Amino acid sequence: MYTETDQPQVAQPQAGSPSSSKHDLEATAPGQLRVIKRNGTVVPFDISKIAVAMTKAFLAVEGGTAAASSRVHETVDNLTKQITATFKRRMPSGGTVHIEDIQDQVELILMRSGEHKVARDYVLYREEHARLRAAETSPAAQEVAADPEYPTVQITLDDGSTAPLDMARVRTIVSEACEGLEDVNERAILDEAMRNLYDGVSLHDVNTSLVITARTLVEKEPNYSYATARLLMDKLRAEALGFLGIAEAATQAEMHTYYARALPAYVRKGVELELLDPELLNFDLEKLGNALLAERDLQFTYLGLQTLYDRYFIHSNDVRIELPQVFFMRVAMGLAVEEDNREERAIEFYKLLSSFDYMSSTPTLFNAGTLRPQLSSCYLTTVPDHLHGIYGAMQDNAMLSKFAGGLGNDWTPVRSLGAYIKGTNGRSQGVVPFLKVANDTAVAVNQGGKRKGAVCAYLETWHLDIEEFLELRKNTGDDRRRTHDMNTANWVPDLFMKRVFEDKDWTLFSPNDVPDLHDLYGAEFEARYTHYEQLAAEGKLKLHKTLKAVDLWRKMLGMLFETGHPWITFKDACNLRSPQQHVGVVHSSNLCTEITLNTKANEEIAVCNLGSVNLAQHIVDGQLDREKLATTIKTAIRMLDNVIDINYYSVDTARASNLRHRPIGLGVMGFQDALYAQHIAYGSPEAVEFADVSMEAISYHAIEESSNLAAERGRYSTFEGSLWSKGQLPIDSIDILAKERGLDYLQQDRTQRLDWDTLREKVKSQGMRNSNVMAIAPTATIANITGVSQSIEPTYQNLYVKSNLSGEFTVVNPSLVRDLKAHGLWDSVMVNDLKYYEGSLQKIDRIPAAIKQQYATAFEVEPRWIVEAASRRQKWIDQAQSLNLYIAGANGKKLDVTYRMAWFQGLKTTYYLRALAATTTEKSTIDTGSLNAVSAGGGSAPSAAAPAASASAEPQAAPVPQACSLDDPDCEACQ
Template identity: 65%
Template sequence: MSPNSATALRVEPEQPPLAEAPSARPAAEPAYQVIRRNGAVTPFDPSKITVALTKAFLAVEGTNAAASRRVHDIVEGLSEQIVAGLTRRADSGRTFHVEDVQDQVELALMRGEHHKVARAYVLYREDRARERAAKNAGKKSGKAKAAKAPSLHMKTADGAMVPLDADRLRAVVEEACSGLEGVSAEPILAETTRNLYDGISQDELALAPILASRTLIETEPGYAKVSARLLLDKLRSEALTFVKGSAQQATQAEMAALYADYFRAYLKAGIEAELIDPELGRFDIERIVAALMPERDLQFDYLGLQTLYDRYFLHRHNVRFELPQAFFMRVAMGLAIREIDREGRAIEFYRLLSSFDFMTSTPTLFNSGTLRPQLSSCFLTTVSDDLDGIFKAVKDNALLAKYSGGLGNDWSRVRGLGAHIKGTNGQSQGVVPFLKVANDTAIAVNQGGKRKGAVCAYLETWHIDIEEFLDLRKNTGDDRRRTHDMNTANWVPDLFMERVEADGTWTLFSPDEAPDLHDLYGIPFREAYEAYEAKAERGEMKVYKQLRAVDLWRRMLTMLFETGHPWITFKDPCNIRSPQGHVGVVHSSNLCTEITLNTSADEVAVCNLGSVNLAAHVSADGLDHERLARTVKTAMRMLDNVVDINFYTIPEARRSNLRHRPVGLGLMGFQDALQTRRIPYASQEAVAFADESMEALSYHAISASVELAAERGRYQTFEGSLWSQGVLPVDSIARLSEARPSVTMDNAETLDWESLRERVRSTGMRNSNCMAIAPTATISNICGVSQSIEPSYQNLFVKSNMSGDFTVVNAALVRDLKARGLWDEVMVADLKYYDGSVGQIDRIPDDLKALYATAFEIEPIWLIEAASRRQKWIDQAQSLNLYVSNPSGRKLDETYRLAWKFGLKTTYYLRSRSATHVEKSTLKGVDGKLNAVSASSVAVPVSAPASEGWGKACAIDDPDCEACQ
C-alpha cells in the first residue's frame, strides 16, 4: 500500500470540518464531538470516515470502474457500522476520543475480513504511535520543565462552568476499586483523563470513568464490579439531586449516613409524582429505614446494575431517583402491604431480595408498590370459535400485555381454512388471519416501552391449519399470512408421536367437526381421534386431510430449524400429570413454555413467578438445605401474596387466580452451582445434582404451601385435586406411565416424602401449583449468575440486550486459570479466537475443559436427562432451551423424540449457531486472523443457502427476544 493510501486511513480530524448545510443535518439531530490527542474538541464528521475508507480501498483494489462500484458498496456498509458502533458506545454522552474512532474503523475492517486494508491500518497506527512517542520524548529531554497540565472545567446542568474536581474523580474511582482483587484505579484514571476536555458536561464526566472501566472487564472480571460502582455514583447524584431539589453528590461511604434521610425523601417524592402507592407512606418508616443495608449496593456487576438503571428504577423525566436498596424495599413493602405485621414482613422480604438469594419476576419488580401493581408474569387464554370471542381475546391480550404480562394463546378451537360458516353460508379463512391481528397487537402494546409485548400462539397438531401455522415465521410467501413477531408453539398429543414412531398416517381435522378433541388427552383422546378417522374414511367429514405422520414431523422440525418456531410442547404429560385435572384442561403453555395451567372460556390462567438463586445455596461441600428451606419459605409467602395484591386487568384472570392461587417457584444459577461443586454439566453427576437440587426445592415449596394453607386456608378447588389424594408430582409419573408405557423417567426419592404426603392430604395446599422454571434472563443478570438451568453460552462474549452491549467473562474460569498461572493476554486472545470456548486451547488442563464446557460443546442428551430428573419433581414445566452445535435432520429428530420419551412436558428455543467470533473491545496488538469477527454471536440454521447467507433461527441475547430479556 502506498503512503498516500495509508494516510487516507487516518480518520483523526486535523481541523474542524466546514459547517454543513442545514439540509445535510436536521436541527434536532444530536451533535457528536471528537476529542483530539491534544485535548481539543471538534465536531464529529462521519463523511471523513467514508472518504478515508474509500481512498484506502481504491489503493488496494485499483481505480477501474468495477472496483470503484465494489468499493462504494463496501465502504457504505462499513461506514454505517462504524458510526453506529461509535454512537451506541457514546451512551448518553456525545463525545468520543479519536482513538475510539480508529478502534471502530479497525474493528469494522477486521469484521468484514478486509485483511489487507486492515493490516496496513494496524501497521500505520503503530508507526504513528511510535512517532508521537519519540516526538514527546524529545520535548521532555533536557532540563526543560514539563508544562503544567491545562486546567479543565465542567459545564453544570444550568450551563455554568466550574473547575473540574479531579480530586473527587480520583476518590470515587479509588473507592470503586476498594476491596476488590486484581483491579486498580490507575488504568481507569488514565483512560478517563484521556477522554476529558475543557467544558465537558456533567453527564459526560460521570460516564467517562464507567466507560473506561468497561474496557478492562475482558482482562479482569473484577472491573465488572468497579464499573457498577462507578455507575452507582452517577445514580446517587441523580437520585439525591431529584429528591433533595438541589445538586447533591455523595460517595458510597457517605451514603451510610445519608440513606435513611434519602429514603424518606424518595418515598415522599415518589408518592407526589404518583409513581408510588401512598399506602407505603403509612408504614412505620423509621422501622423500615433502620433495616436498610447500604453496603448491599456494592454487590452488583455492571450488567446487573445497568439493567436496573435502564429498565427498573423509578424515574421522572428520564431522571432516576431510586437507589438499589430503595428499589428492593419498595418491592418488598408492596408485597407486604396486606400483611398483619407488614413492616416485619417487608423487612423479611427486603433482606431476601437484596441478598440475591431469591428474586421475583420482572413484572413484580416493575410494579410492586406502585399505583398499578400488576405483579403476575404469565397469562394463558383460550380463544373461542366466533368473532366476538376472537376479538375479545385480542383485546384481552392488549390489556394483559400493557402491564408486562407474557401471553400464551390457545387457538385450537378456531375452525380451520375451508370450514363452513353457518351465519354467512361461506367458508372460513382459518386461524392465520386472526393470528396476524394478534401479532400486530402485541407490537402496538409494548408495555410502556419497557419491553415489547410478547405472545405465543399454540395450535394442536391435528388442526387442519397446522401446515400454514408452521410457516408463520417464514420470510417468504404472502406477508398477510405471516406473523414475524409472534412466537408459536406446537401442542403435540402423544398419539401423534406414536404414529411418528410407527411411521403411520395422521389425519388433520377442523375443530368445528371434531370439537371434543380440544378437551381430551390420553386414552380418551386416542379413542375419539380414531373414531373421527373412521368417519373420515366413510366420507362423513367435510374438512380433513390425511398425510404421513413422519412427513409432518419432519416439516415441524424443518421450520423449527429454519425459523426457530414453532416450539415443540407435549399436550398429554402436561394434562395427565396436572394436579388440577378435576376442574379443567391445560390447552397450552405460556410465552416461555414453563406454565401448564387450565384455561376455559371464563378462566384466564395466571401465574406468579420467582426464582431461587441456586448458586447462593451451594458450597463445595454440597447443597445448604437449611438455607434453602428458609429462602423457599419466605419466597412462597411472597408469591402467594401476589395473588391477593395483584392488579387484574380482566375479570377472567382475577377469577382464575383467586380460585386456584398457582405460583411458579423456579431457579437460576444452576451452571454456577455445578462449577462451585466442580461438576461438569455433561456428566451423570450433573444429572444427579439436578435431581437432588430440584427434589429439595420441590419438597420445601410444597411444605411451605402446606404451612400457608394452615395459616390462611386451602385454595378453593383443592378437593378432588391430585394433592387431595396424596398424589405429589413425583407420584404422577405413574399416571403418565399408564397412558404411555414407553415413557422413561426416574422416580427415586431421598427425602421424607411420606410424611409430607400426609400433611398435604390432611392440611391441604394454599396453591394449586407451586413450581415452574422460567428463563430468568433479566433477573439472573441482576443477580450476576447464570441464566435459569442453562449451560454457559460462552466463557467470554459480548452480550446484547435492551440496555446495550456488555462484555461478559466467566469469573470462575478466570479464578481457576489464575490459580494455575494461565491467565494472561494470550489466554484472552485465545478465548476470543475460539469464541469463548476452552475446549480447543491446548494449554488448558482437561479437567477445566470439562468443567467450563460451553453450551454448544455439550450434547443435548445431557440437557434432556437433567431436565427429566427435574420434571419428576415439578407440578408445571421448565423453559428448556436445546443447544445443537451441528444440527441435521437426524440430530433434531433424535433430540426431540428423546425429549418426549424422557417425559418432558415442553421444550423452548432450539439454539444452533454459525462460525462466529467474539467482538473485541480493542484490536491493538493482534493479527488479522484473530480479529475476523462478526457483529454478534447468533444462533442460525446450517441449512440456509450460501447465496442468501445465514437465516436466523434464534439469536442468543437478542434485544428483541422475550426469553433473552
Template identity: 65%
Template sequence: MSLSVEITRSSGTAPIGASETPQPTGPAYRVIRRNGSVTPFDPLKITVALTKAFLAVEGGVAAGSRRVHDVVEALTADIVATLKRRSAEGRLFHIERIQDQVELALMRSENHKVARAYVLYREERAQERARTATENASDAGPRFTVTQPDGSREPLDDDRLARVIDEACEALEGVQAAPVLTETRRNLYDGITLDDLSLAPILAARTLVETDPNYAFVAARLLLDKLRREALGFVFGRPEQATQHEMTKRYANYFAAYVRAGIDAELLDGELARFDLNRISAALKPDRDLQFQYLGLQTLYDRYLLQTGGIRFELPQAFLMRVAMGLSLREIDREGRAIEFYDLLSSFNFMASTPTLFNAGTRRAQLSSCFLTTVSDDLDGIFKAVKDNALLAKYSGGLGNDWTPVRGLGAHIKGTNGTSQGVVPFLKVANDTAIAVNQGGKRKGAVCAYLEIWHIDIEEFLDLRKNTGDDRRRTHDMNTANWVPDLFMARVEADEDWTLFSPDETPELHDLYGAAFKTRYEFYEAKAARGEIRIFRTVRALDLWRRILTMLFETGHPWVTFKDACNIRSPQGHAGVVHSSNLCTEITLNTSKDEVAVCNLGSVNLANHVTPHGLDLEQLSRTVSIAMRMLDNVIDINFYTIPEARHSNLRHRPVGLGLMGFQDALQALRIPYASDKAVAFADHSMEAISWHAISASVDLAAERGRYPSFNGSLWSMGILPIDSIELLDDARKASGGRLDMDRSSTLDWEALRQRVKITGMRNSNCMAIAPTATISNICGVAQSIEPAYQNLFVKSNMSGDFTVVNAALVHDLKQRGLWDEVMVSDLKYFDGSIGEIDRIPADVKALYATAFEIDSSWLIAAASRRQKWIDQAQSLNLYIANPSGKKLDALYRLAWNSGLKTTYYLRSRSASHVEKSTLKGTDGKLNAVTAMPAPQPILLCEPGGNVCSINDPDCEACQ
C-alpha cells in the same frame, strides 16, 4: 514514508473524524481531540484518511480506482456503525478510538500493507507528540472545567474524581485504580457536562472487564456514583453528590425522602407512606449496592428503577425495599415482613420476576408474569382475545394463546353461509397487536400462539415465521408452538398416518387427552373415512414430524410441547384442561372461555445455596419458605386488567417457583455439566426445592386456608408430582409410547404427602422454571438451568453491549498461573471456548465446557430429573452445534420419551466468532481490550435464516 492520515481541512492538522462544521450525521456524535477540545464527528474525514492511506501505499495505481473507492466506502460504513454501536451512552468518540477502529477495519479487510503503514505512521506521530509534550511540559498540566446544569462552568474536581475511582476499586482483587483513571482522563474535555463526566470513568472501567472480571464491579460502582447524583438531587430538590462511604450514613434519610417524592410524582402507592419508615430505613443495607456487576446495575438503571423526566430517583436498595413493601401491604406485621422480604431479595438468594420488580409498590401493581388464554371460535371471541392480549401486555405480562378452537381454512361459516379463511389471518392481527402494545414502553410485547397438531391449518401454521410467501399470512414477530398429543408421537414412531381436522367438526378433541383423546380421535378418523366429515386431510405422521423439525431448524418455530404430559400430570385435571403453555413454555395451567390462567414467578439463586460440601438445605428451606409467601401475596395484591384473570387466579392461586445459577452451582462444586454427577445434582437440588415449596404451601394453607378448587385435585388424593409419573407411564403404554423417567427419591415424601391430604395446599401449582434472562443478569449468575454460552463474549440486550467473562474460570486460571494477555487473546480466538487451548488442563476444560460443546442429551437428562419434581414445566433451550435432521429427530424424541412437558428455543451455531481485536490500552502497549459484538452464534428464532444473535435485545428469551 509520508502518510498523511490525520486530516481535516487541506492543512491536515486535525485528527480523523474531527471537523470545524457540523455534518448531517443524525444524532449529535462528537469527537474528543487530544488537546481536550470537542468537535462534531464527520465520517467524511474517515473516508478521506482511508483514501490517502491507500494512495500512500499503492501510489498512482489507487488514484481513481473503482476498487479502492468501493473498499473505502465499505470500510467507512463499517467503522462508523461500530463506533455508534459502542458509544451509545455519550455519543462521544475519542480520536484514538476512531483511529483504533480504522486500524482494525484495515486488518479485518486483509489490506495488510495499508494497515501496517497506518500503524507505523500512528506510532511515529505518537512519538512526535510525546517529544513535544515533554519539551513543553509544565507542572500544572491541562485543566478542565465542568458545565453545570444551569450553564455555568466550574473547575473539575480532580481529587473527587480520583477518590471515586479509588473507592470503586476497594477490596477487589486484580483491579487497579490507575488504568481506570488514565483512561478516564483521555475521555475528558473542557466544558464537559456532568453526565459525560459521570460516564467517562464507567466507560474506562468497561474496557478493562476482559482483563479481569472484577472490573465489572468497578464499572457498576462508578455507575452508582452517577445514579446517586441523580437520585439525591431529585429527592432533595438541590444538587447533591455522595460517595459510597458517605452514603452508608445517608441512605436512611434518603429513603424517607424518596418515598415522599415517589408518591408526589404519582408513581408510588400512597400506602407506602403508612409504613413505619424509620423502622424500614434502619433495615436498609447500603453495602449491598456493591454486589451488583455492571450488566446487572445498568439493566436496573435502564429498565427497572423509577424515573421521571429521564431522572432516576430510586437507588438499588430503595428499589428492592419498595418491592418488598409492595408485597407486604396485606400482612399483619407489614414492616416485619417487608424487612424479611427485602433481606431475601437484597441478598440475591431469591429474585422476583420482572413484572413484580417493575410494579410492586406502585399505583398499578400488575405483578404477574404469565397469562394463558383460549380463543373462542367466533368473531366476538377472537377479537376479545386480541383486546385481552393488549390489556394483559400493557403492564408487562407475557402471553400464551390457545388458538386450536378456531375453525380451519375452508370450514363452513353458518352465519354467512361462506367459508372460513382459517386461523392464520387472525394470528396476523394478534402479532401486530403484540408489537403495538410494548409492555408500557419497557420491553417489547411478546406472545406465543399454540395450535394442536391435528388442526387442519397446522401446515400453514408451521410456515408463519418464514420470510417467503404471502406476508399477510406471516407473523414475523409472534412466537409459535405445537401442542402435540402422545398419539401423534406414537404414530411417528410406528410410521403411521395422521389425520387433520377442523375443530368445528371435531370439537371434543380440544378438551381430551390420553386414552379419551385416542378413542375420540379414532372415532373421527372412521367418520372421515365414511365421508361424514367435510374438512379433513390425511398425511404421513413421519412426514409432518420431519416438516416440524425442518421449520424448527430454519425459523426456530414452532416450539415442541407435549399435551398429554402437561395434562396427565397436572394437579388440576379435575378443574379443567391445559390447552397451551405460555410465552416461555414453563407454565402449564388450565384455560377456558371463562378463565385466563395467571402465574406468578420468582427464582431461587441456586449458586447462593451451595458450599464446597454441597447444597445448604437449611438455607434453602428458609429461602423457599419466604419466597413462597411472597409469591402467594402477589395473588391478592395483584392489579388484574381483565376479570377472567382475577377469577382464575383467586380460585386456583398458582405460583411458579424456579431457579437460576444452576451452572454457577455446578462450577462451585467442581462438577462438569456433561456428567452423571450433574444430572444427580439436578435431581437432588430440584427435589429439595420441590419438598420445601410444597411444605411451605401447606404451611400457608394452615395459616390462610386452602385454595378454593383444592377438593378433587391430585393434591387432595395425596398424589404429588413424583407420584403422577405413574399416571403418565400408564397412559404412554396404552397409546403405544414409552416413558423413561427416574423415580428415585431421598427425602421423607410420605410424611409430606399426609400433611398435604390433611391440611391442604394454598396453591394449586408451586413450581415452574422460567428463563430468568434479566433477573439472573441483575444477580450476576448464569441464566436459569442453562450451560454457559461462552466464557468470554459480548452480551447484547436493551441496555447495550456488555463484555461478559466467566469469573470462576478466571479465578481457576489465576490459581494455576495461566491468566494473562495471551489467554485473553486465545479465548477470543476460540470464541470463548477453552477446549482447544492446549495449556489448559483437561479437568478445567470439562468444568467450563460451553453450551455448544455439551451434548444436549445431558441437558435433557438433567431436565428429566427435575421434571419429576415439578408440577408445571421448565423453559429448556436445546443447543446443537452442527444440526442435521437425524440429530434433531433423535433429540426431540428423547425429550418426549424422557417425560419432558415442553421444550423452548433451539439454539444452533453458525460460522461466527468473537472479534479478535487488538486495541491499544491505557498504557499505550498492545493489549486485547474489547471483545467486539461481531456475529455471534445464533439463536434460530427468525424466519428464513434471518436469525437473531443469541443475545438479541428483541428476543424474550434473551431478556
C-alpha cells in the same frame, strides 16, 4: 518541543480554502489523532509541530551553523517519524492523546538516540514552564486542584459556570470502586480516564470517562465489572439524591447515612408525582429506611446495575428517583402491603431480594408498590370459535400485554380453512388470518416501551391447519399468512408420537367437526380420535386429511430448524401430571413454555406469578446448603402468594381464575454457576445428579411451605379432588402418565431421597395454598441483575458481547478466569485466543482437558445431557420448564433423536432449538485491547438455520433473520 504555544487553535476551514488542502490532511495524520492541551482545548495532531519544537531544541544546544543545521534537519526528520510511528501503533484507528504524552515520547526518543545534551535542555525547559504555569494558577484553583499527579481540569457546572475538578473526590470514588477487588488497578482507571478529560467537560462526562475506562478492562479481568458498576453508582447517587433534595453527590461510605433519609423522601415524592401507591406512606418509613443495607450496592456487576437503571428504576422526566436499595424496598413494601406485621415482612422481603438469593420476576419488579401493581408474568387463554369471542380474546391480549404480561393463546377450537360457517352459509378462512391479527396486536402493544410485547399461539397437531401453522415464521410465501413477530408452538398428543414411532398414518380434522378432542387426553383421547378416524374412513366426515405421521413429524422438525418455530410441547404429559385435572384441562402453555394451567374460553384466563431461587447463592463450601435453601423458599413462597391478592387485573376473567386456584411458579436460575462452584461439568452424570438433588430439595420445601401457608391462610378453593388432596405429589403423578401412555413409551428416573411420606400426609391434612407451585422460567433479565447464568442454561460462550436494550456489554466467565489464574494461564494471549475461538476453549492447546470439559459451551454439550437433566427436574415439578436445546451441526437425524428422547423421557415442554450462529463475534479488536464489537448481522446470538429442500434431507446451515427478541440467547421478553 511540542508545546501549547507551538500548537495554535485550529478553526474549521471553509471548503475550498487553502487551509483545507494537503497541509490539513497531514496535520491530522495518523488516522484521526487529536491532542488535548493543558487548558483542555482539543486540537488536531500536527506532525510539523513536533519537528519545529525539536529543531528549536537542537539549535539551542548546537547553534545555527550550516553544518549543524544539516545534521539537525536529518536527525529531527528521523526522530519525528519514529514518534509518529509510535502513536500510529498505539491508536491505529485514531484517538485522543494528551500533550504530556507527546512530550514524554520526545524526551524518551532523544535519550534513546544518544542526544543527551538536547534531552537535558528539553527536560529543564519543561520544568521551567511547569513552574511558570503553577505560578499563574489562582490560589483558589491551587487549593482544589492540589494533586501532584494530574493536571487541573476545569469542569462546566449545570448553571454554565466553571470550577476546578475536585481530584480528591475523584480519587475517593475510584478507590471505593476498587476496594476489596482482586487484580483491579485503581491507578489504571485514573490514568486513562484523566487523559480523556479537557477543560469545559461536564461533571456527567467525568463519570462517563471513569465508567468507560473501567468497562474496557472487563475482558482482561472480570472484577472490573464490579468496579464499573460502583463508578456508575456515583452518577446514580447524584441523580436520585439531587432530585430528592438530600445531597448533590455522595460517596458510597456516605450512603450508610443517606439511605435512611432517602427512602422517606422518595416515597413522599413518588406519591406526590402519582408514581407510587399512597398506601406506602402508611408504613413506618423511618424504620424501613434504617433497615437499608448500603453495602449491598457493591454486589452488582455493570450489566446488572445498568439494566436496573435503564429499565427498572422509577423515573420522572427521565430522572431516576430510585437507588438500588430503595428499589428493592419499594418492591418489598408493595408485596407486604396487606400483611398484618407489614414492616417486619417488608424488611424480610427486602433482605431476601437485596441479597440476590431470590429475585421476583420482571413485572413484579416493575410494578410493585405502584398505582397499578400488575405483578404477574404469564397469562394463558383459550380462543373460542366465533367472531365475538375471537376479537374479545384480541382485546384481552392487548390489555394484558399493556401491563407487562406474556401471553399464551390456545387457538385449537377455531375451525380450519374450508370449514362450513352456518351463519353466512360460507367457508372459513381458517385460523391463520386471525393469528396475523394477534401478531400485529403484540407488536402494537409493547408494554409501555419497557419491553417488547410477546405472545405465543398454540395449535394441536390434529388441526387441519397444522401444516400452514408450521410455516407461519417462514420468510417466503404470502406475507399476509405469516406472523414474523409472534411465537408458535405445537401442542402434541401422545397418540401422534406413538404413530411416529410406529410409522403409522395420522389424520387431520377441523375442530368444529370433532369438538370434544380439544378437551380430551390420555386413553380417552386415543379412543375418541380413533373413532373419528373411522368416521372419516366411512365418509361421514368430509373435511379431513390423512398423511404419514413421520412425514408431518419431519416437517415439524424442518420448520423448527429453519425458523425456530413452532416449539414442540406435549399435551398429555401436561394434563396427566397436572394437579388440577379434576376442574379443567391444560390446553396450552405460555409464552415461554413453563406454565401448564387450565384455561376455558370466556370463563378462565390462567395467570401465573413467577420468581426464581438463585441456586448459585446456595452452594456453600462446595455443597448445596439445604438449610439456607429452605429459608429462602419459605419467604419466596409467601411473597409469590401475596402477589395473587395484591395484583392489578386488567381482565376480570383473569382475576377470577387466579383467586380461585392461586397458582404460583417458583423457579431457579444460576444452575450453571452452581455447577462451576462444585467443579462439575454440565455434560456429565454428576450434573444430571445435581439437577435431580437440587430440584428435589426445592420441590420439597416449596410444597411444604405452600401447605404451611394453607394452615395459616386457608386452602385454595378447588383443593378438594386435586391430586394434592389425594396425597399425590408431582413425583407420584409419573405413575399416572406411565399408565396412560404405556411403559414402553416412558423412561423417567423416579428415585426419591427425602421424607416424602411425611409431606404427603401434611398436604392431605393441611391442604395447599396454591394449586401449582413450581415452574422454571427463562429468567434472562433477573439473572443479569443478579449477575448469574440464566435459568438452567449451559454457558453460551465464555467471552462474548451481549447486546440488549441497555447497550453492549462484554461478558467474561469469572469462574473460568479464576481457574485459569490458578493454573497461571490467564493473560492477554488467552483473552485473544478466547476472542478468536468465540469463547470456546477446545482448540486452545495449553488449557488442561479437565478445564475444557468443565467450561464446555452450550453447543459443546451433547443434547442428551440437557434432556436427561431436564427429565430429572421434571419429575419434581408440577408445571414445566423453559428448556432450550442446543445442537451443533444439527441435521435431520440429530433433531429426530433429540425430540423423540425429550418425549420419551417425560418432558412436558421444550422451548427454542438453537443451532450454531451464522454470525459471529467480530475479531477486529483482537490485537487492540478495545471493547469487543458485534457484527451487524445479529451479534453473537445463535440463530436458526435453513434446511435443505426436503425435510428428510440433511439441513444446511444458513442465516435466517430474527424478528423477535426471544431469538437472542438472553431472552428478555419473559423475565
